[in-house]
Amino acid sequence: MTGAFKPLNEEHLRECVAFAAAGGEALDVTGLGSKRGLGRPSGSAKVLDLSAFAGIRLYEPEELVMTAGVATPLEEIEAALAAKNQCLMFEPPHLGRLYGAEPGGGSIGSAFACNLGGPRRFKAGAARDHLLGFRGVSGRAEIFKSGGRVVKNVTGYDLSKLVCGSHGTLAALSEVTFKVLPAPEKTWTVLVFGLSLEAAVAAMSEAAGSPHEVSGVCHLPGDVAVELEVDLVRDPETSVTAFRVEGPGPSVEHRAGALKAAMRDRGAVEELHSHRSGAFWREVRDVQPLLRRDRPVWRVSLPPSDSGRFIGAVSAVLPVSAFLDWAGGLAWLAVDKADDGGAAVIRAALGEGHATLYRGSDALRASVPVFQPQPDPVAALTRRIKEGFDPKGILNPGRMVEGV
Numbered sequence: 001m002t003g004a005f006k007p008l009n010e011e012h013l014r015e016c017v018a019f020a021a022a023g024g025e026a027l028d029v030t031g032l033g034s035k036r037g038l039g040r041p042s043g044s045a046k047v048l049d050l051s052a053f054a055g056i057r058l059y060e061p062e063e064l065v066m067t068a069g070v071a072t073p074l075e076e077i078e079a080a081l082a083a084k085n086q087c088l089m090f091e092p093p094h095l096g097r098l099y100g101a102e103p104g105g106g107s108i109g110s111a112f113a114c115n116l117g118g119p120r121r122f123k124a125g126a127a128r129d130h131l132l133g134f135r136g137v138s139g140r141a142e143i144f145k146s147g148g149r150v151v152k153n154v155t156g157y158d159l160s161k162l163v164c165g166s167h168g169t170l171a172a173l174s175e176v177t178f179k180v181l182p183a184p185e186k187t188w189t190v191l192v193f194g195l196s197l198e199a200a201v202a203a204m205s206e207a208a209g210s211p212h213e214v215s216g217v218c219h220l221p222g223d224v225a226v227e228l229e230v231d232l233v234r235d236p237e238t239s240v241t242a243f244r245v246e247g248p249g250p251s252v253e254h255r256a257g258a259l260k261a262a263m264r265d266r267g268a269v270e271e272l273h274s275h276r277s278g279a280f281w282r283e284v285r286d287v288q289p290l291l292r293r294d295r296p297v298w299r300v301s302l303p304p305s306d307s308g309r310f311i312g313a314v315s316a317v318l319p320v321s322a323f324l325d326w327a328g329g330l331a332w333l334a335v336d337k338a339d340d341g342g343a344a345v346i347r348a349a350l351g352e353g354h355a356t357l358y359r360g361s362d363a364l365r366a367s368v369p370v371f372q373p374q375p376d377p378v379a380a381l382t383r384r385i386k387e388g389f390d391p392k393g394i395l396n397p398g399r400m401v402e403g404v
Contacts, residue, residue: 004047010135010143010174016048017172017394018141026397029168031071034106035114037099039167039399040370041362048395050109053174056080065132067177070109077108087183090130091118093285098297098359103286112176115165118285119216119244122208122326128164136163136173139390147177162385168396169404170389184246189216189272189280190259191233192241197221200241201308201328203266207243208304208327210262212255216244217327218284224323227289230280232270242272244281287358290321290334296341296360297334302353304328313349318342343368371400 005020005027007013020027028044030036031051053069056076060066061084068077074092081087093116094105110116112134117126133147146159163170195203200219207214219241220228228234233242243263245255260269272280283289290297302310307328314320319336335342341364346355354372357365374382379401386393386404398404 003045004049006049006052008052010137013050013053013172013174014137014141014143017137017139020046020048020394021139021141021392024392024394026394027172029172029396031107031109032073034096034099034101034104035110035167037359038095038114038370039365039396040402041366042396043398044396048172050172050174053109054107057175058177061086061180064180065177066180067175068108069175070113070173071107072109074105074108074111078105081180082183085183086180088130089120089124089179089181090116090127091120091124091285092116092127093118093287094282095286097291098287100294108176108178109173112164112178113166113168113173119218119281119325122217122329123215126164128161130179131160131164131176132179133177134160134163134173135175136171138171139392139395144171167399169386169399170395172395184215186249186252187244187246187274187277187281188252188256189277190243190245190256190263191270191272192243192263192266193236193268193270194238195219195241195267196239197308197311199266200239200324201304203241203263204324204327205304206262207259210259212243212245212259213247214243214259214327215246216242216281216284216325218242218323218325219328220284220289220323221321224289224321227292228280228283229288230272230276230283232272232276233280236268241267242280242284244277284323284325287332289323290332293334295321295334295336296338296364297332297358298342298346298355299358300331300333300346300350300353300355301326301329302331302350306351306353307331310349310351310353314342314345317345317349340364340368347372369401374401 005016026044027048028042029048051071054071056068058067092111096104115127135145204217222238225240322333357370
């Protein structure tokens with residue numbers, strides 16, 4: 001990097017983008033810098049530092065809506081919501097430790113730009129499902145906005161869905177408006193120990209389709225479970241399959257009891273209550289079980305019914321540590337002893353789905369596709385969208401796809 005722009009307001013941001021566009025100078029768009037290890041390495045000459053766009057601008061608990069600058073730390077957002085017994089229901093992960101930084105969550109802008117979602121994803125939806133609107137500057141140096149403060153206010157093209165997951169390649173956002181929801185009154189987790197991968201996939205499918213309204217379902221093999229800090233999960237030194245139930249106290253107790261009764265024939269059963277339950281799901285959310293060694297880490301979304309076959313196929317070829325989330329719809333893998341970080345084996349084993357390299361060295365992320373390669377028609381559409389928002393290709397060029 002040869003320098004940085006640090007705009008102080010939206011008009012200043014527009015001027016910075018206009019200056020870069022006029023000179024054809026690429027910009028590395030960043031807020032708090034927490035996700036620089038996600039995506040292809042930046043080849044941009046200058047940083048576009050959005051850290052001045054911070055702070056909660058509007059919070060109406062009664063209307064379940066909040067507006068904040070994109071560089072507002074997730075911790076600040078979550079603390080303000082917790083004071084009103086509310087939360088971000090899409091449960092964005094805090095990935096600071098994944099990228100070798102402090103154990104923080106980054107910014108609210110990065111959560112939406114990367115479309116992050118935690119263990120509730122299969123029930124509550126992705127980040128994009130909670131974004132009501134945004135403001136920002138396109139690569140054309142035009143200030144624009146989309147959406148509003150209520151769902152019914154979204155008209156025309158739903159650009160909020162488009163910028164989520166675009167990793168800063170379409171616009172430099174300045175502000176986001178999003179839904180918030182009441183926090184669960186009580187959270188318990190039912191644990192089943194000792195299940196094989198195949199048995200765990202079947203149990204997760206059964207629980208996800210049951211009337212018990214589980215809000216988190218995951219499976220950790222024994223070699224992964226021992227890396228956790230929650231003693232009731234770590235100390236048995238065997239696999240654990242977990243089912244979270246949330247809501248009003250009496251309802252949680254009833255549903256947890258019904259789940260325990262349904263699972264008793266499958267293996268030893270235990271229960272985590274409020275504090276330990278919260279700590280366990282934060283560790284799962286933040287990929288803590290795979291962080292002990294500096295290995296390439298992959299995030300793979302796939303049909304839940306295919307997750308057991310996929311993990312088995314990869315494990316037969318590569319030494320991996322892996323666990324399943326989203327009731328089997330998400331696999332996290334840390335790979336040992338593979339020159340390409342496991343890219344060829346993982347993508348060959350994957351049927352329907354997407355494999356993303358979430359952590360790897362700069363050299364590895366420059367040499368293999370970080371995101372799932374797109375079919376030619378989809379890739380062509382992606383290029384046209386990029387050209388529409390950023391015709392000179394100055395915003396995070398090559399971050400997602402080489403040359404785009």
